[in-house]
Amino acid sequence: MSITKSETNPRxxxxxxxxxxxxxxxxxxISRHLAGEYNVYMVLMIRYWVFAGFVIxxxxxxxxxxxxxxxxxxPKLQFFRGAILAVEVIIMVIGFVKLGLVESHAMFASYPLIITALSAPILGEKVGWRRWLLVLIGFxxxxxILNPGGGVMSPAAIFPLASAVLFALYGLLNRYVARKDPSSVTFFYTGIAGAVVxxxxxxxxxxxMTLTDWAWMGLLCATSTTGHYLLIRAYELSEASAIQPLAYFQLAFASILGVVVFGDAVRINVAVGASLVVAAGIFTFLRSQMKSRNRA
Known part of the structure; x- marks a missing residue:
């Protein structure tokens, strides 16, 4: 779908x-609730069925x-990329159940920094000392957040960290496949590969499942398809440089939900660490956009 200049609406x-x-x-x-009551693989299978239908x-x-x-x-690389995302989603939802929304999202927020760190060896991009410094700050x-010296580090932390690494790899592969395929092809394989896996x-x-939880499942599928549709529209209406940093709002919303609904605790080290990760991620994105404009 092409968007003309008159169709843009940044606000x-x-x-x-x-x-x-x-x-x-x-x-x-909702994923945390359903995965806490039922098998996570079944929950995400149904969610991907609906998402694949939306993609088609x-x-x-x-x-x-x-x-x-x-x-x-x-096609093989496209399918592999979509499969990685499906595995990442499974791992992240397991993390929600075992660790909670607050800490899972706090650690997952490091994925833009992982993308920066891996972009040099995988995509051959040049990463300057300033962005390496931001990666170090994020680390x-x-x-x-992990507080390894405090004696309270949870083994479940491996789930959001592994999810962040996989999502970073998925993001890098998105950029790689974009060299040969349009976004419509990439979007199609995202849904189909995920549904297959x-x-x-x-x-x-x-x-x-109980009738009540089938209703929650319907709402889960509705949020998945609606969210992806609105995300597509947001990128159609505004430049990526203007809206990508707003992705960190998900961390804020998920943290509020975790505290209010699920009783998650916001430890001081998590709040401080997440602030560093988010700040480093935003500045890394802005720095990459600045370099892209200078090359243009």
Whole structure:
């Protein structure tokens, strides 16, 4: 879908981005509830079924239709990238159940810094000393969150950390496949690969759900599809440099939800460490945008 200059609306794009982060935070809360009651693989399998249906319908309406969306110059890599995201989502939801929303999101917020660190060896991009310094600051923030010397470090911390690494790899692969495939193709493979992977895992773990939880499952699927649609619209209406830092609102919304609904505690070291991670992530993004403009 192409967007002309007259169709841009930066203010609406910002509002949609904030709303999207709120919806994604609610999605995380519902995922935590359902995964705490039922098998996480089954929950995410159903969620991906609906998401894949949304992707197919979206692709059918896009320019070139479904046939164009399926035609990739690198289908194996596209499928692998979508599979990584599905595994990342599974690991992150397990982290929600074992560690809570607050600490899981605080550590997951380090993924932009991991992208920066891995962009040099994987994509061959040049990373200057300033961005390496920001990566180091973010790493210090993660250590503060973990509090390894305090005797309270949870083994469950491996889940959000592993999720952040996988999501960073997914983000790098997004940039790599974009060299040959349009975004419509990438979006199609994201939904289809995720549905295939979660079905292969989740089909062995089916459990009967109560009528109430089926309603929660419906709401989970609705938040997933609505959130992705609004995210697409936000990037259509506004420049990425203006709205990408707003993604950290998800951390704030998820933390509030975790405290109010699930009784998660916000420890001082988590608040301080998360602040360092978020600040380093925002400055890293702004620095990369500045360098991109200078090259243009």
């Amino acid at each position: 609406l794009g910002v509002l949609l981005m904030v709303l999207t982060m709120f919806i994604f935070a609610m999605q995380d809360g 319908l979206w692709s059918m309406r896009a320019q070139g239709g479904l046939r164009r969306a399926m035609r990739s110059a690198q 210090v923030g993660v250590l503060i 979660t079905t292969l895992i989740g089909m062995w773990h089916w459990e009967a």
